[in-house]
Amino acid sequence: xxxLLLGSGGREHALAWKLAQSAHLGKLHAAPGNPxxxxxxxxxxxxxxxxxxxxxxxxxxxxxxxxxxxxxxxVDGLADSLRAAAIRVFGPNQAAAQLEGSKGFTKxxxxxxxxxxxxxxxxxxxxxxxxxxxxxxLPVVIKADGLAAGKGVVIAQTAQDARDAIADMFxxxxxxxxxxxxxxxxxxxxxxxxFALTDGATIVAFGSAQDHKRVGDGDTGPNTGxxxxxxxxxxxxxxxxxxxxxxxxxxxxxxxxxxGMAYSGVxxxxxxxxxxxxxxxxxxxxxxxxxxxxxxxxxxxxxxxxLSAVADNRLGSIPHPDFSPEPALTVVLAATGYPASPVKGGxxxxxxxxxxxxxxxxxxxTVRDDAGVLRASGGRVLNVCAxxxxxxxxxxxxxxxxxxxxxxxxxxxxxxxWREIAREDGE
Ligand code: AMP
Ligand code: GLY
Numbered sequence: 001x002x003x004l005l006l007g008s009g010g011r012e013h014a015l016a017w018k019l020a021q022s023a024h025l026g027k028l029h030a031a032p033g034n035p036x037x038x039x040x041x042x043x044x045x046x047x048x049x050x051x052x053x054x055x056x057x058x059x060x061x062x063x064x065x066x067x068x069x070x071x072x073x074x075v076d077g078l079a080d081s082l083r084a085a086a087i088r089v090f091g092p093n094q095a096a097a098q099l100e101g102s103k104g105f106t107k108x109x110x111x112x113x114x115x116x117x118x119x120x121x122x123x124x125x126x127x128x129x130x131x132x133x134x135x136x137x138l139p140v141v142i143k144a145d146g147l148a149a150g151k152g153v154v155i156a157q158t159a160q161d162a163r164d165a166i167a168d169m170f171x172x173x174x175x176x177x178x179x180x181x182x183x184x185x186x187x188x189x190x191x192x193x194x195f196a197l198t199d200g201a202t203i204v205a206f207g208s209a210q211d212h213k214r215v216g217d218g219d220t221g222p223n224t225g226x227x228x229x230x231x232x233x234x235x236x237x238x239x240x241x242x243x244x245x246x247x248x249x250x251x252x253x254x255x256x257x258x259x260g261m262a263y264s265g266v267x268x269x270x271x272x273x274x275x276x277x278x279x280x281x282x283x284x285x286x287x288x289x290x291x292x293x294x295x296x297x298x299x300x301x302x303x304x305x306x307l308s309a310v311a312d313n314r315l316g317s318i319p320h321p322d323f324s325p326e327p328a329l330t331v332v333l334a335a336t337g338y339p340a341s342p343v344k345g346g347x348x349x350x351x352x353x354x355x356x357x358x359x360x361x362x363x364x365x366t367v368r369d370d371a372g373v374l375r376a377s378g379g380r381v382l383n384v385c386a387x388x389x390x391x392x393x394x395x396x397x398x399x400x401x402x403x404x405x406x407x408x409x410x411x412x413x414x415x416x417x418w419r420e421i422a423r424e425d426g427e
Pocket of ligand 1: 118213
């Protein structure tokens with residue numbers, strides 16, 4: 001089967017690497033792809049917002065399955081356009097992608113279905129938003145309703161900060177995404193990422209991970225897309241995972257199906273493990289980045305089989321996806337200045353010697369210049385991944401590989417995995 005993979009980051013390189021291991025793969029195409037993905041796929045400069053062009057590409061290259069990496073094309077309805085042209089696709093339709101595309105939509109759904117999450121007020125009126133603050137303690141969480149590239153969340157420590165955040169959102173600080181805001185109660189606990197595959201009826205757990213969102217060691221500095229991750233998140237015990245499935249994921253999938261918006265694809269739940277049990281922070285309609293990288297390193301099942309079964313609504317008929325019990329860890333190498341103003345163009349060398357250390361390097365933001373030299377082209381540049389018998393062993397392998405890479409204008413956190421390693425040390 002020929003597959004078209006959409007996206008250009010480390011998540012998509014990890015998916016390409018795993019798809020390429022499948023016996024069922026014919027030709028792998030990617031759009032736009034990156035130099036790492038190009039090791040497995042033919043990369044094309046397709047405009048993903050031009051649905052007609054994507055459909056025409058699929059017909060021309062006899063594409064049997066489209067795998068959508070990022071959320072934007074899904075929220076934009078690309079999966080609907082592909083399905084309307086009878087092209088199989090892994091990823092939800094536009095209506096179902098609202099679970100990521102509109103935070104207010106998800107909060108209302110949780111409220112109707114009794115799904116544990118933070119208390120909230122949703123409004124598109126600035127005065128109502130300001131008045132609603134009185135219902136919340138401090139800190140309070142202010143969110144732009146729509147997609148804001150991971151930046152539309154403000155945790156306000158003071159009432160003034162909350163008022164400023166609301167004013168900023170209604171003034172267009174986050175573009176259209178802030179035309180409506182969600183004000184939320186602040187939850188405390190440890191965060192974990194949980195993944196479930198669903199075809200709208202059958203639901204299958206697909207691994208867990210923990211991300212490191214802050215840019216600096218010790219979880220300091222501004223938020224980022226994620227500076228490193230490991231899988232599994234052992235803090236999400238089998239009992240807690242069952243609770244997440246029955247109290248959060250299953251009622252969501254059922255509510256979506258009942259509303260005529262059956263969800264098909266991967267449902268990524270950001271969870272807060274509170275003293276009252278797991279609560280939903282947010283949903284994403286795609287794999288996490290860099291969480292996907294560590295999931296793919298552990299996945300033993302054939303990814304083409306799994307994603308095809310989701311796309312064909314026959315997830316219940318395939319064996320349960322199988323993961324290595326060994327943990328995997330990834331360290332993000334970012335460009336100096338990330339997240340505010342990453343320096344582009346930094347030279348990268350010695351990736352091959354990093355991989356001889358038993359690690360796997362995924363490209364997240366790289367380009368090859370005209371002379372064939374690999375250079376940084378984004379904030380998060382490389383994902384250096386390794387597996388090990390323990391998280392500590394995986395981390396040691398990953399950092400050995402990091403140290404073998406020549407990327408003078410890059411940096412990374414040196415403490416990825418610290419929570420889990422502290423737990424291992426305590427055993
Ligand atoms: P989100 O984009 O919704 O995942 O939010 C980004 C980050 O903000 C999350 O990973 C949490 O660390 C934090 N966050 C979001 N909502 C809440 C909440 N209600 N309580 C505490 N922290 C939150
Ligand atoms: N790493 C978090 C995300 O992909 O949203």
